[in-house]
Amino acid sequence: MRIGVLTGGGDSPGINACLRAIVRRAHEAGAEVIGFQDGWKGLVEDLTMPLGLKEVSGILPQGGTILGTSRTNPFNKVKKNGETIWEPTDKVRKVLDTCARHRIDCLIAIGGDDTLGVAAHLIPHGLRAVGIPQTIDNDLWGTDYSIGFPTALSIVTEALDRLHTTSHAHHRAMIVEVMGRDAGWIAVLGGMAGGADVILIPERPFSVKDVVARLKKRLELGKRFSIIVVAEGARPVELGGKQVTQQEVDAFGHVQLGGIGYWLAARLREHKDELELTPRVTVLAYLQRGGIATAFDRLLATRLGVRAVELALEGNSGVMVGMQGERVVPVPLEEVAANSPRLVPDELIELAEIFY
Amino acid sequence: MRIGVLTGGGDSPGINACLRAIVRRAHEAGAEVIGFQDGWKGLVEDLTMPLGLKEVSGILPQGGTILGTSRTNPFNKVKKNGETIWEPTDKVRKVLDTCARHRIDCLIAIGGDDTLGVAAHLIPHGLRAVGIPQTIDNDLWGTDYSIGFPTALSIVTEALDRLHTTSHAHHRAMIVEVMGRDAGWIAVLGGMAGGADVILIPERPFSVKDVVARLKKRLELGKRFSIIVVAEGARPVELGGKQVTQQEVDAFGHVQLGGIGYWLAARLREHKDELELTPRVTVLAYLQRGGIATAFDRLLATRLGVRAVELALEGNSGVMVGMQGERVVPVPLEEVAANSPRLVPDELIELAEIFY
């Protein structure tokens, strides 16, 4: 049995723990593991590295991925009638050739919707693959948690803790822009864990008017500071309930490179006197992808990695391993692709609102 | 509606987050919350403190419990024919009187098997109560996770990370004694997340001979250090497969105050030449109970606290809120008492063994 492994898309802590688990479990079963470098690019260009016990020794806590990653996609994604069509390019053949050349019985792909989507679309072309969910956005369907999310959550929570201590001393609205383009998992769970006063997410378009009203209500209660967590994909109704794109933002004469956080700060500044506080922006950006993986992330990654190998050993293909409650279950890759992004459910959003 | 709250047994990070959630949810529903101090002692002696929005402001991340705790039990636990009988004392009446005096509609008890056991045994006497699981040992039946465990897990993992860096430089066996009297949750999950080489838990009596054999095997593979995680309740077959009690240990002429970690170190020292390494002991002890609650612990505590209030508002009694997968469900307190301690399942133990 020969297993190939690749890591694609944005990286995050926990991937290395997953690679270690894959190698250890495969080794136990006498299977060989070949690492492909830089995501799907490694399969297109045949970039490999050995992946044995020695390579994965000591990488358990480390962020990043020893395999490297890229956003290479052997398909062209074309929008047609509102639908996205994956048109194969000549790279598809190269991927399959590389697999054949290395006699790969099963390819384990670690990544988010794009990386796993490639795997799903290569299955009909003859690829045998198992997916492992990894995205700090946590928006893959079929799994409660994706690798990287637990650590991102903990980083956001720690950042909010820090802002709490300093915000008490001043009249301020601290705006914290976090990741989450299509779904607000980091914002909702991080905001709830970090005691945010307002949470703005893609699932629910917000109005600046409502934010101002909330801040004023807090002011009346004697709270002279507020922490606002805003997901990068949050959509102001003032912009038609759409995400802030650079073009739209430019039209307002504002930031070209910053995101929704700066846009919101500019809006709140217009209400400065009324609110008696100054908005301040912190953009966590890539900090959310970095550092030491938390214990939960390592356990998640370890369990998913071990189970992916077992599924491969049992001859499975076309499935992603998903963490559902305390069980690791196989989920058809097609279903994952069809139902992602997974949005934050209403009950969780309402839970967070108790603490506004 | 008037809700009473108490926190009993050993404390842990997350309790304060839970108290905050209870108060915020109750406030939203217009219910009043009264805090009883120092666990069941507060109900026996009528020690109360107000528990309003002000009291819970800013406590979300903090370890400990603002209510204080104790191990007071209004019952005498008597062993009869191998069974434990809870004989009521005159304190039972005092608890009920205190509840009546404060017109408590429902009492929320936060704690482990002892604290929740008292609630379960008071129900037949007329108490109305809802339980919330809190024990870093994580061994309560009916919930995947108990408040305090996520933080303890993260502390143990961090400790193992630290030992890894220094153990590489020397020929050493690092023995880390962690909590877990009846079940090895912290040891198994913490050990797995921290990359332990040997994990010893109450569920599976161990022999020193096997530990020595494993260390020797690692030595043959060129690994000149090893990290051994041992739960305080681990049971050596050399002592008849029972836990190390002070008496038994004294008989061996060893530690009077230290625990199994020191006992094991003494045994390994006898094989020093053979193993070519020196054992070193770290006892994490109360460090595992302290500090800032992790994001997961806060979310767990928040969800359990909110749901406990909702169950109380709906007129429920005699149940514990349990986290099962992503759902919070009511579990009869009797069942919790009857089935605890919840042991680490075989499949998880075997998962950990892949990484030995």
Next chain:
Amino acid sequence: MRIGVLTGGGDSPGINACLRAIVRRAHEAGAEVIGFQDGWKGLVEDLTMPLGLKEVSGILPQGGTILGTSRTNPFNKVKKNGETIWEPTDKVRKVLDTCARHRIDCLIAIGGDDTLGVAAHLIPHGLRAVGIPQTIDNDLWGTDYSIGFPTALSIVTEALDRLHTTSHAHHRAMIVEVMGRDAGWIAVLGGMAGGADVILIPERPFSVKDVVARLKKRLELGKRFSIIVVAEGARPVELGGKQVTQQEVDAFGHVQLGGIGYWLAARLREHKDELELTPRVTVLAYLQRGGIATAFDRLLATRLGVRAVELALEGNSGVMVGMQGERVVPVPLEEVAANSPRLVPDELIELAEIFY
């Protein structure tokens, strides 16, 4: 003996540790301590709070300041012929009256150049005061370290550690904007501790051309990522070697609310093809002021606080306590005002350059 205390300007971790030290040392000497709230505003408006053993219990590690802070200044700062004149307003009288009303023998002012500058300018009006340096910018003359800087340094270092793990996986230039309006202490020491590849500070105007050249050189060495630390006050020669103000930046059609980090990203983006990497911006902003004080910050704050009380008890006034090597020494407030901001010395800048 009655000692007044105030904390002014931007807050930072370590202030509370300092307040605790002041109260404990004063208590030992039988002196009384009165806290003034919200910086100099508390003296203008007579806002006091008790500051006894109970108030400072448990605040040692906490960020923020239990006294609150503000930027109120009883003087008008007027620029005349390039010099800044401090013109007294009627608030000066109010401050002196408040001190008299509370029979303050000595006022301890904790803060940066503005807060301590007020103290210095009030001395000729009859105020008796001792200053304690507190600014995360670390640019006060007369002390090696100011309260808040050690923690800010550690936060920046940790952020760079996180970016390192993720930057390895992609072709990226990570731009991290840190505090430091007049001096680059956080950027130089944080950058050195965190392994930055380029450090841009107010002391040395930089050119985008040089930054691009450095990144290209790294690319030639096979380094496909780079971390650039830029102090908020760094001055591009492209803008005449001046700091990026909003007006100037607007003239370039760029960010209105973001700072130099975004400006630089826009510039580097113009060289995207040449550099083969995408710039990404992280703005640490108020994160640098928050959270738990580091051990060094607490020790610094404790030593400065104790010594300030001792100087007050000995009848001193008009001095700031400065940490010079391992000694705490009194420095005339006038000298501090005259020589601040203290810039990063050349030898330290050159030390950092070894690691570019």
Next chain:
Amino acid sequence: MRIGVLTGGGDSPGINACLRAIVRRAHEAGAEVIGFQDGWKGLVEDLTMPLGLKEVSGILPQGGTILGTSRTNPFNKVKKNGETIWEPTDKVRKVLDTCARHRIDCLIAIGGDDTLGVAAHLIPHGLRAVGIPQTIDNDLWGTDYSIGFPTALSIVTEALDRLHTTSHAHHRAMIVEVMGRDAGWIAVLGGMAGGADVILIPERPFSVKDVVARLKKRLELGKRFSIIVVAEGARPVELGGKQVTQQEVDAFGHVQLGGIGYWLAARLREHKDELELTPRVTVLAYLQRGGIATAFDRLLATRLGVRAVELALEGNSGVMVGMQGERVVPVPLEEVAANSPRLVPDELIELAEIFY
């Protein structure tokens, strides 16, 4: 120019940062660096590894030492009339031969009194060497700080923070045993930063009676918990003011493997009723040597490493680089050896006592 490097004795975070600095500075000057493995053993047995830019890439934050370490000493230390004589063995010749074989112009030795002592004693035999202070005990004469101490300090402080949160909930005396065989630096500074209530160090023999009296006084003030930090080398007057050795401790029928922490717990337990609290022991042990180096440790290590190379390049030998205030200065190795261990000065001990 060819520079050899070795790391000896107990390892600690910061060493790798120092190795990186040495290599980077040497590279800049065109000098070559050869790494000797496992301390002086590597010079006796000629164990080398290349030490170039590639080897030190990415090791800045990492604990441990990539060179490995040992306690090998080419001298026999013999006690004669209370003095310690270093008698050369045939290993001395081997060390010199190895240096000659590799044409080492200067050997940089990183370590504590033993490692640097070897260097000092080899100088008269013809070795050319520069020392760098590294010991978490921080007791080397000639430097304010040694590599490893800043990180150990931060770990101890964090541990005390954790115990504070949990100790509030119970009636407990938390005993924390920290490193410090001859001097109490970690105990005094860590205890002060972490808010310890009692600190016991080698410099000042303590009596159990005094500790009990202090705890009782706290009890009278309503403090129902206390944190006692005890250095491993603290000496109870009850044992004649000497350190607790295993023999002496055995004579008391107590711990064979545990240290002074357990001994003290046993003594306090005898006063249990009087003190109304239960003693609990945490032994930090090797945790103090592990993990990520703090920012201060990295800066210290970087500055010392760079300066050591510069001294070597300038043709110096027989000196250690010491951090004195903000300056790095050369100190004759002989003086270091003659005046170490450096004890905690009285004024610092008395400063700590203000907070008892």
